Amino acid sequence: MTTIMEAAKGILSTYVDDEPKSPIHVGEVMNLWTYHTVLTEINRFVEMSLNTTxxxxxxxxxxxxxxxxxGHIQEVESLFRDEGIPLPPTSEKKPHSNPEDVPLGVKMTDDEIANGISVKQVSTLTLCATGLAQSIRSDIGEMWLRFLTDRVKFGAYFMPLLRKRGWIKVPPSYYPPGAPQH
Structure with a gap:
């Protein structure tokens, strides 16, 4: 049996790389544009969080x-420059500040920070999977596969911290009508 990575590589290798690259299509651009924007805004959130926790x-x-x-932002920006695609407008970097100087009414709790990152993690996983599924060009598909793999690895690293600190938000159990209650 093959691994997930071998299977994905096999699927991507079905594209003919000897042919000239087709222009990047509007769906690929939109997915990458959105991903770039989300990642940049995540990093603004991280900068604010580092100023708080x-x-x-x-x-x-x-x-x-x-x-x-x-790293993902830089890779998308490089592709956009090569393809002549303008970058999306994004928020400016946040300056570093001392967490002690942040007023309590503004300061995020560690729980809020962790769950903010968690929500953003879910959205990036979805964007990566969508981008991979809609890619025509093999180089774009390979890029999405790398991005997806990196996001999965981060999730595997981050989830134990959420559990350890009690920050993970778990929905209530679902019991279908008529099923025995546990």
């Missing part, structure tokens, strides 16, 4: 998220 483990997780997102 004093939790050492959360700081490490935030820095890991930031670096992962920054």
């Amino acid at each position: 004093r939790d050492d483990e959360l700081v490490v997780a935030l820095k890991n998220s930031y670096n992962d997102c920054r």
Whole structure:
């Protein structure tokens, strides 16, 4: 049996790479444009979060998220420059500040920060899967597969921290009508 990565590589290799690259299509552009925007806004959230939290483990997780997102942003920007596609407008970087100087009415809790990253993680996973499914060009598909793999790895790293700190939000159990209650 093949691994997921081998299967995905096999699917992507069905594209003929010897042919000239087709122009990037509007769906590929839109997915990448949206992904770039979401990642940039995630990094603005991370910058604000780093200005708020004093939790050492959360700081490490935030820095890991930031670096992962920054790498993806740079790759999309490089592709856009090569293809002549304008970059989306995004928020400006946030300056560093001391968490002690942030007023309590503005300061996010560690729970809010962790769940904000978690929600953003879910949206990026969805964007990566959609981008991969809609890619025509093999180079774009391979890029989406790498992005998806990186996002899954971050999720596998981040989820234990959410559980450990009690920050994970778990919906109530569902029991169909007539099923025995546990």
